Amino acid sequence: MVGRKKRKGNKTVVNVVLGIICFIWLLPTLGLFISSFRPAADILQTGWWKVFPHQEWKAGETVQLSKDVDLREPIEVNGTTYTDDQLKAGVTEGDKRLVWENRRARTINMQERGWEVKPDFTLDNYKNVLSGKEYKLKLGDGSETVQKGTGLSQAFWNTLTIAVPATIIPVLIASFAAYAFAWLRFPGRKTLFVIIIAMLVIPIQVALIPILKDYTALGLNGSYLGIWLAHTAFGLPLVTYFMYNFISQLPKDLFESAFIDGASHFTIFSRLILPLSVPALASIAIFQFLWVWNDYLVSLIFIGNQPNVQVMSMKIADLVGSRGNDWHLLTSAAFISMLMPLTIFFLLQKYFVKGLMGGSVKG
Amino acid sequence: MKNAVGRKMSLLLVLLLSFTMVLSACGGGGNTPKSEPPANTGGNNQGAANEGSSNENLSPLELALKGEYKGTKVTMFGPFVDADQVKFESSIKEFEEKTGIDIQYEGSKEFEATINIRVDGGNAPDIADFPQPGLLASIAKTGKVIDLTNILDQDKLKANYNQSWLDMGTMDGKDGKILAGIWNRSNVKSLVWYPKKQFEEAGYKIPETWDEMMALTEQIAKDGDPAWSIGIESGAATGWTATDWVEDIMLRTTTPENYDKWVNGELPFTSPEVKRAVEIMSDIWMNKDYVYGGTKSIVTTAFGDAPAPMFTDPPKAWFHRQGNFITSFFPETAKVDEDYDWFYLPSIDEEYGKPVLVAGDIYAMFNDRPEVRAVMEFFTTGESIKTWVQSGGVIAPMNDASLDWYSSESDRRMAKLVQDASTLRFDGSDLMPGKVGAGTFWKGMTDYVSGTASLDDALKQIQSGWDN
Numbered sequence: 073m074v075g076r077k078k079r080k081g082n083k084t085v086v087n088v089v090l091g092i093i094c095f096i097w098l099l100p101t102l103g104l105f106i107s108s109f110r111p112a113a114d115i116l117q118t119g120w121w122k123v124f125p126h127q128e129w130k131a132g133e134t135v136q137l138s139k140d141v142d143l144r145e146p147i148e149v150n151g152t153t154y155t156d157d158q159l160k161a162g163v164t165e166g167d168k169r170l171v172w173e174n175r176r177a178r179t180i181n182m183q184e185r186g187w188e189v190k191p192d193f194t195l196d197n198y199k200n201v202l203s204g205k206e207y208k209l210k211l212g213d214g215s216e217t218v219q220k221g222t223g224l225s226q227a228f229w230n231t232l233t234i235a236v237p238a239t240i241i242p243v244l245i246a247s248f249a250a251y252a253f254a255w256l257r258f259p260g261r262k263t264l265f266v267i268i269i270a271m272l273v274i275p276i277q278v279a280l281i282p283i284l285k286d287y288t289a290l291g292l293n294g295s296y297l298g299i300w301l302a303h304t305a306f307g308l309p310l311v312t313y314f315m316y317n318f319i320s321q322l323p324k325d326l327f328e329s330a331f332i333d334g335a336s337h338f339t340i341f342s343r344l345i346l347p348l349s350v351p352a353l354a355s356i357a358i359f360q361f362l363w364v365w366n367d368y369l370v371s372l373i374f375i376g377n378q379p380n381v382q383v384m385s386m387k388i389a390d391l392v393g394s395r396g397n398d399w400h401l402l403t404s405a406a407f408i409s410m411l412m413p414l415t416i417f418f419l420l421q422k423y424f425v426k427g428l429m430g431g432s433v434k435g
Numbered sequence: 436m437k438n439a440v441g442r443k444m445s446l447l448l449v450l451l452l453s454f455t456m457v458l459s460a461c462g463g464g465g466n467t468p469k470s471e472p473p474a475n476t477g478g479n480n481q482g483a484a485n486e487g488s489s490n491e492n493l494s495p496l497e498l499a500l501k502g503e504y505k506g507t508k509v510t511m512f513g514p515f516v517d518a519d520q521v522k523f524e525s526s527i528k529e530f531e532e533k534t535g536i537d538i539q540y541e542g543s544k545e546f547e548a549t550i551n552i553r554v555d556g557g558n559a560p561d562i563a564d565f566p567q568p569g570l571l572a573s574i575a576k577t578g579k580v581i582d583l584t585n586i587l588d589q590d591k592l593k594a595n596y597n598q599s600w601l602d603m604g605t606m607d608g609k610d611g612k613i614l615a616g617i618w619n620r621s622n623v624k625s626l627v628w629y630p631k632k633q634f635e636e637a638g639y640k641i642p643e644t645w646d647e648m649m650a651l652t653e654q655i656a657k658d659g660d661p662a663w664s665i666g667i668e669s670g671a672a673t674g675w676t677a678t679d680w681v682e683d684i685m686l687r688t689t690t691p692e693n694y695d696k697w698v699n700g701e702l703p704f705t706s707p708e709v710k711r712a713v714e715i716m717s718d719i720w721m722n723k724d725y726v727y728g729g730t731k732s733i734v735t736t737a738f739g740d741a742p743a744p745m746f747t748d749p750p751k752a753w754f755h756r757q758g759n760f761i762t763s764f765f766p767e768t769a770k771v772d773e774d775y776d777w778f779y780l781p782s783i784d785e786e787y788g789k790p791v792l793v794a795g796d797i798y799a800m801f802n803d804r805p806e807v808r809a810v811m812e813f814f815t816t817g818e819s820i821k822t823w824v825q826s827g828g829v830i831a832p833m834n835d836a837s838l839d840w841y842s843s844e845s846d847r848r849m850a851k852l853v854q855d856a857s858t859l860r861f862d863g864s865d866l867m868p869g870k871v872g873a874g875t876f877w878k879g880m881t882d883y884v885s886g887t888a889s890l891d892d893a894l895k896q897i898q899s900g901w902d903n
Binding site for chain 1: 487514515516517518519521524525539541542543544546548549552553555556557559657658660669670672724739740743749760763764822824826842
């Protein structure tokens, strides 16, 4: 009895700690989410938490100073003297605060605390991001035309066109490879495997320029094929290693009985390995998909910024303008680009559970 | 045994399957667009350079306008994105329609990071647009930039550009000096913006000299406001606004030759000339009564947010020194010539006249084909930037760009300021090598302003960038 109680107590502590950690992790996302619905001017001026009811100093009585007061000397207000710096920052007196209202007009405000909510929300950020910003152009005769920029839709499809094959190809190749490394006996198997694992530690940056040179010679720059190959190559070592770890742990008896039943390697792979490794496939596919979806560097080098092939991450970066003048748009752009990975995650999550619950060998 | 054969067969099958999969992936990519330029006909040598103009003595541009290069493509790569890209593209639209040449512009915020990789990877665009001549200079040294001396008509160039622009486009090539690029768009930096209406209502007068400006600053402080709004925060580029100030003051307190030496690293940051410039700047920056939010806020205020206090009613700050591009950060409701205007950052030492600090975009050519030549020649004409000039925010460096094109009095005065300048110098930090100009110079100024380093230490620290 005592033991059970203790365990229960432990559980509450764990839950509370988890709750706190989750909250801390989610807080920035919540802030971003709220900001994405705020008007640009508000984002610049106040924090997102100001949309909740909060206490703020509100303008109250105004004290007018006479014209000949030297502002840099101590200033007397209602019998007390304050320095200029104090009045700039605001001095609290009881439930009131003295602060410059307009130093030029020599007015001091006696503010009072009060509750305030700022419920200004707008969809403008999303509109600008999704359907493109509007630009004003002046023509020679003084007239103005408005041009509409492009939205995210083209970039979204481009990214999808890149991300889906760039996930499926490496995962498939790696599964074949993992099966071969785990269950086939061929010369140089260990050496090959070590080489592949060694590839994990090589940063992709060192490969960029040599590959770019080859791509230029082959005419692969700026094409989907080129970027699929690049992502496949960069992703393969990790995916192979991951799949190997899973496939090599499957019970040997399973394959032996399949062999006795006359199954070929291909049958074993397609009928046994693939269905059994769904949980592993799903998790590594999520990893690879996220990596390709969020990729900026590889696309920057091999795809470039032509609108017909440009990916979302680059389009979003360009939305903020040459000098970063529209950075508030990043809030809504971030949420839009987040949608796809989240969808994929929640769709595949089902398979995680299924694969884990099903177990590999029955009876 | 049978089993082993079967195993081998399946292995083969697996291999085959994976191979076909890769192949089918290739097949899918077959119809993807390729922006591969055709074979380089002219090559990098200048021997064939005059063949274009020898053709009935017409220049490439004239041939292009006759429809000679219809259906050809010219790739361009540069840092314009967003609104700038739209303005640029509408400026070249008419040319594209008339000639049938398709200029494929690719804008990227990562231009500076990417152009070196593209050139090294053999994937250079036909024309690249450099916002920093220092970057072009380092690529020109490798011999990969085409010398424009024999490609463009030099007399026409001389007639259409102030000599300073041509000098700034001349750089060290692989063997000797080359004309590495031509200037197409420029920004003026020596400007102080102010809220016009309130400024006049308060009875202030535009200062003609530095002393008058300081007196006015003091006057405004007495009247109750800090005069200047300054912000140098800009993410990883924090500090660049401060370098502009130092450059502007350097031009006003020492000879242009000294400025050039300073930019080339021959005059150290620790020399009295540079120190004096920073000290003059500090008279404003380090006085908490003169700066909106006090000195401490300079480092934490984003350069784009800095002008905001000028547009409250009444203004909380009155002066903001920044290039003409800053107007894109002004509130949309504020009207040029009415709500805001600018005055020239006054001279300090009379003997150095009226120097103007400029920045701009230099276009360089990487592939020599007739249609690329035609486009390059087009970029030396004011026509190539007309729509942009009319829309505001840029100054055309060409002489054939008419002052009538500018749609606001403010822009027109700027263009005139550049034309009448006694000395024209380019933004120094953009000319210095990246390690200094976009490295220790930014960082040293930030450290000095935020108070983590004394002036001497900061200058020593900046100078150390040259040694590494």
